[in-house]
Amino acid sequence: MGKGFFISKNLGIAGVVVGAGALATIIALSVVYSQEKGKNQDVEAQTTLSPPKDPWDIYRLPHSLAPVSYNITLWPRLVINDITGLYIFTGQSAVLFECKKETDLIILHSNKLNLTLINGQHARLTGVDGAEAPAIQNSWLVKKTQFLVVRLQSSLQVGKRYELYTDFTGELADDLGGFYRSEYYEGEIKKVVATTQMQPVNARKAFPCFDEPAMKAVFHMTLIHPHGTVALANGMVLASVNVTIGGQDVTRTSFEATPTMSTYLLAFVVCEFSFISSDGGKVLIRIWARKQAIDEGQGDYALKKTGPVLEFFETYYNTDYPLNKSDQIALPDFSAGAMENWGLITYRETALLFNNASSSSADKEWIATVISHELAHMWFGNLVTMKWWNDLWLNEGFASYVSYLGANSAEPTWNFPDLIVLKEVYKVMSVDSLASSHPLSTREEDILEPAQISELFDSITYSKGAAVLRMLSEFLTEPVFARGLSTYLNAHKYSNTVYQDLWNHLQKSADMNTELNLPASVEDIMNRWILQMGFPVVTIDTTKGHIAQNHFLLDPDSTVNRTSPFQYEWIVPIKWMKSGADQTLYWLQTKTATHLPMKTSESEWVLANTKVSGFFRVNYDPGNWDRLITQLSTDHEVIPVVNRAQIVDDAFNLAKAKKVSTSLALSTTLYLQKEREYMPWEMVDRNMGYFFLMFDRSEVYGHMQAYLNKQVTPLFEYFKNITANWTTIPEKPLDQYSQVKAISLACSTGVAGCDSLIKAWFQDWMKTPEVNRIHPNLRQTVYCRALASGGMEEWDFAWKRYKEATIASEADKLMYALACTRVPWLLNRYLEYCLDPQMIRKQDATATIVSIASNVVGQPLAWNFIRAHWGNLYNNYGGGSFSFGRLIEGITRRFSSEFELKELQQFINENAEQGFGSASQAVDQALERTKANIKWVAENKADVLKWFTDNSA
Template sequence: MGKGFFISKTVGILGIIAGVGALATIIALSVVYSQEKGKNNNQNEEQTTSKPPTTTPIPSNKPWDKYRLPKNLVPETYNVTLWPRLTPDPTTGLYTFLGSSVVDFECVEDTDLILIHSNKLNYTEFENQLARLMSVSSVEAPAIKSSWLQGVTQYLVLELDGTLKKGHKYRLYTEFIGELADDLGGFYRSEYMEDGEKRVMATTQMQPTDARKSFPCFDEPAMKAYFFITLIHDRGTTALSNGKDIETTEINHDGQDLLKTVFERTEKMSTYLLAFIVSDYDSIGNSIDGVEIRIFARRSAIAAGQGQYALNKTGPILKFFEQYYNATYPLPKSDQIAIPDFNAGAMENWGLITYRETALLYDEAFSSNSNKEKIATIIAHELAHMWFGNLVTLRWWNDLWLNEGFASYVEYLGANNAEPEWNVTDLIVLGDIHRVFAIDALASSHPLSSKEEDIQTPAQISELFDAISYSKGASVLRMLSDFLTEDVFQLGLRSYLSAFSFGNAVYTDLWYHLQKAADSSKLELPDTLDNIMNTWVLQMGFPVVTINTGTGSVSQQHFLLDPEAVVTTPSPFNYQWIIPIKWMMTGNMQNPLWLTSKSAMKATQDQWVLANVNMVGYYRVNYDDDNWAKLLDVLQSNHQVRQRMIVNVAQILDDAFNLARAKIISTVQALNTTKYLSNERDYIPWKAALNNLDFFYLMFDRSEVYGPMQDYLVKKVSPLFEYYKQMTDNSSKVPDGHMDQYNQVNAISLACRTGLEECQNLVMTWFQEWMDTDTNRIHPNLRSTVYCNAIAAGGKKEWDFAWSQFIKNDSTAIESDKLRYALSCTKQPWLLNRYLEYTLDPDMIRKQDATATIVDIASNVVGQSLAWDFVRARWSYIFSQYGGGSFSFSNLVNGVTKRFSTEFELQQVRYFFEMTLPQCGFPFVHFVILLLNWFGSHGPP
């Protein structure tokens, strides 16, 4: 039953926020705001308020100087009304939103203090205080003695002239104004062009700690509550929130025609999952088993059918997860919306999922096979969260890895169910395991789970959103599911979700329910699940398992890319793991074994051993020289066996190259694994090889070794190029198979990169035809690599043409993304410098794409030094816009330095960041330590 906003008779004074009267109250705030002229677009400035925020340094013993909320108040319901202004204030030029909030909470421990999160909000005053407090129980509420904003810890602080009593309920009312900035956090604005006109929308990104930028709230994941949301908005716009809209009514204020949309009460949920959006978007929809599914996007995108693929796949994926969790989707609707300016890939707001446009919108004329897969997997990732993360939420951010790692694992299951012919489940090896190995093999890595007391500040929380949480979390959970078996894993998972529905948990709660499932299934394990998994969760890194087939010994050690690195992070297990090993002998599966310290795995003289079958374990494998030789012989000569173990072929390549970088085996031995590539036609091994050869390009494309390396690789790729040329009728079409489509891109990309003349002529012909006819016949799968190679081989004419296509394309985000990347491929330094300057102008390169564009330029050997100089010269601006522990900023710093491999370059980096560290926060200090450790593993092999 839909419920609207209500206020009890005893506090009828607050009823103004339910109707037009709210406008009269909150619009007055805009006058104050204009007078104070707060410039919140500078992220380092303090908020401007009716009372200045306290900036006393932390720590102190005062509750308001601690980052965690006290446990004495528990929110129950919020009633929030917001009015985003989609035109700028004529005086300040700022976009703002006006709001009022009522929060009902219970006192569970006597207190004379209320702390509630607030950041960058300006409050109206009531009798010289920033809020009103009243009782909704039998006792009278004490008066507010003093109130102020604590800027550093982001609180609205209310000292009371009396005590809130345990067991009684109270109500807090506030009115406020905030800036609807373009900072991609909290309640913010996104701008885009459509039909030649600039459009403005209001949207949100609350995770992890930005709900407090939208309204005062108890902004911690364990502080779940029910939310009544009301949005006031311009006519001609649509308002969305987590709940279904109950009604939209017309209202008028001072001659201004407006709409007011009231939404159903949400389920009990955390603040970081809230969303509210006002736009003039269009939508398409359908329903499945009573659940309404809608896709929202720019009107031109909907008209072009770009939301249809997402709509077609959302229902089946939703039903898959209902079966997987054995739990009905708990909401009446599932809205998904594409946002032009969005810093993350997507966000799992309960009932209103937000996406980058490239992560939701598919257009067959512009989108590649890879784009389609990305959409399917991201939708699956976010829908997985509807239960794991939203229905059951981790108590605190130190367990973020379980939330994001789980969704990053099961996204492959959901996408595989939606597109069973793609066989995407194997791609976790390339997309997550190999990716995170490179980070987790550093001495500066960190464990999956942190101590709760070590994660306090918003910056520390943001730092957790990294590849360790997502990709290592996914890899470890995949290993857990495998050794438990999927049936047992699902049984425990379902029990866990049932036990903690609409509540909060810690990661050990999941272990408890999985252990119960294992016990009931009579599954034999070498130790308790808690003890097994603690070795993977509570210590950083991973092991390399070494197998000597001559002696039969099996041992383990902590794998580090730099064997001389000093590991200062203590381990409760002395860097030993309890390791499940699936293995085969001469192609035949053997009984799995557990490596708890040392074990045995005997082979005869004529047999070869392969461990970590299907790479389900989160570890690398090394062998004695004789077994390595036998495995290489299998790669070279036994096509049938190779075909049966494609994932393990990729594992052999990746393990060999990384063991060589760690000086465990020779570089020659690693390079020997590539000899067979002229016979390889499968995508996964080729992609693993190319990912590792990229390291050689980074190290050698400025050296005399580059020429011989190119000569070698062109011989390896030429047969693959010819294979796809024949398959595709002289490259006039694309292959039918999903993986073949990927590998055709590999063939063309590497063939052109290594200078194969036929490939370069092909891409230049295609690109020139586009320039001459203004008709683009290049298949979407091939556009990124064709654009890049044609622009690299061309000059100003090709670059300017691509830029003109980028500028005029305001309807298809994925095509813009391909062009934006390709523009970084030019070999003309002056064009690259011009392009770098464009990244500072959001009218030319969107904020969400700025750091990625700089990294793309740095990936070009000509642009690397230009990007490094640019970042240093523009450091103050770049750090203020993108610092603070985000994915984009850490990727930026890594991207502009990833070619560095000399002592001189190390000293450059060290000097620069030593000079800039004083202005940076803790997460960036941590990242620079990681970066300097990274250098230890990046000398020439």
């Protein structure tokens, strides 16, 4: 495809928006916005009668046309239109396309755009390079499939190129999708930002386009914007000139053509932001944000780390960064964490901005991994793109995995290679062990509608994708893995692929290393991990040397509705050790195997899945479990830290699945009085968190608190001593996390002196609001505990600080803490705030509701709120929101009674007609979890109560 700057004769004649005639059109568009919208909707309604066989009733684009390039001019209005009462944008687009198959139809995407009628039609068609364009017979919009359909009086000719011109108006809404607006204040002055989020299917809301990832093209962008604002896009600025259009003085900025790329990677912004930039280098790096944030140095950390991470990936991929600049911009309103738009990466402020005085170590870790994730996409996803959304896992799983490698190169003291186990591997196992889980890769025809595409942006795609690719890298070795990636990227650059293409290149790389001795091809091994859902539990009998694998389900009595092409059998790479000594890699290729070296004497123990390099759980015979627990109690440091965390998490989840006793799982925590490392404590906290969810409304609660109080007191005293009575902070990042964990668990379980310490810190801040002496690492915990034990005065103080916060990470901590109060009316008021974007930004509404639901007092309030406002939430936050599934999961997490199950079923039935959009799968999982919780509580409550009673003294 050509990359030159192409201006057609017709586009030149149209003059885009630079002439008086164009201005008249623009003004007319804004005036008749509502009327034109009504006309389009009338046409849309007529098309619903069309038979299903018509191509515009099918969600996928036909393969008859292929876009080559777009010329797009957009003019966002950053003030409300006096007539429509809306923020709007106007635009013109000319798409150059080639006919691949003879057709008399032009079908492309258009959603929520009001197209100006040109000679009675929605578009104008011209031929290019001597091609003769057929006349347009009629045109219409199809609301259901979001298509603009143009029927021609005769067919387009194969191999010929044509250009389709459209003129349109759209709303610059605050819906966080497509071309939208974000707002913030500088003092008392409201500022409006026009920005974008195209992934997955929102480019069609900005201009008519072929909005599928395989429909790559070159984009030529021009933005019209007010004086005093800056315009950004994927490419560098070509020219920026001041012009007068119909009496309005504006700036017209045009940009370099993009590389050949997908529509979902397009980005453009109009704002009044400032920036900082790198000095020299072959790639210009700029960090953009609100002027105050830049002036305060909040972009300095991102700027410092972006260059090294880019250099790491250039080396890792053995491929140069494909562009000449990397702009990164922090937006006040943004639905996701960040978006990998080529050359213009957009972020939430919390994912890019860091303040040394107010941001925590956790904030820094988050920023490092998110920047690394997005920069990883510049090659894997942008340069080479999946053909269709059914392979989204390939993009996001890969970027999630290598983001830890890139972050580790920038922050080598953080131990990122182990953190991935906590943050990705074990996090997603809890979802993938449900019967309602789904495979990583599905058939193209199973993912068609926008809601189905949005539903794929879940933890399976991101975290399981990362986990299985990490496992692949582990058994291939990182050099072999990286070499295969390099050849894959170079062979398919600027094109689209399916996952088999990656397997082929990794196989060629593996074949060059004769020492690997793989038991099967890369494709045969990996297809079992991506084409069937779930993962195995590997059971090792050390008395006989036998080993077996089975599909692991948290509820073994649940029914799996999905069939598997491999009958839920995996080829499992098992790294293991015997009594502290590493052994060779063992491959389990069948359901069972015998005569293994894993047979031990009575004094030896076996530990499988060292480094947790494989995506599976491990069970043992009772004798081996006893020896592992004894080893933890006598000298726990013989077992690597990450595997101490593994033992805890595997045991608790095996107990949920009724493969070991709950008493055995709880016994893995007995050694904790000696444990000082973060990872094992984090896994204990997560798993005990489930017990608290199930029992914090029962008589078990007090005994659980007493036991954890006893276990965590030594950790609390340890950090009290090494920090000189909490006046310093540990040097190592993970020790800092352990300190936070010590305070959090100590206060929640009533360790002496903890709550008084928290209250003193918070009261000191209340007395001098302008001076916050609470260390940033501790603030979220301190704020939450202070509000939980306080009342209206503390809540109102925190709310005021939240509304005045100029640092996004500080606002996030306060937003979370406000949900910790135990005062019901305050929680209800907070829930109501979630319906008002002036109080709680739309991007934060679902997270706030989930935080309230995690509070034992707030959970029933949040559940009632969701049911009462479901229609509002669904229409404003739900249909295509990436976070909507997490709302359902968060609200129902505590459900564990027959009454709650009936309420959930009633809620589903009452809203079945409207549906659940991108949360449909989350609803199924909520039902499954609730049923499993009910069974688990009934079967385990008595034993749990006895165990905690016996061990809390």
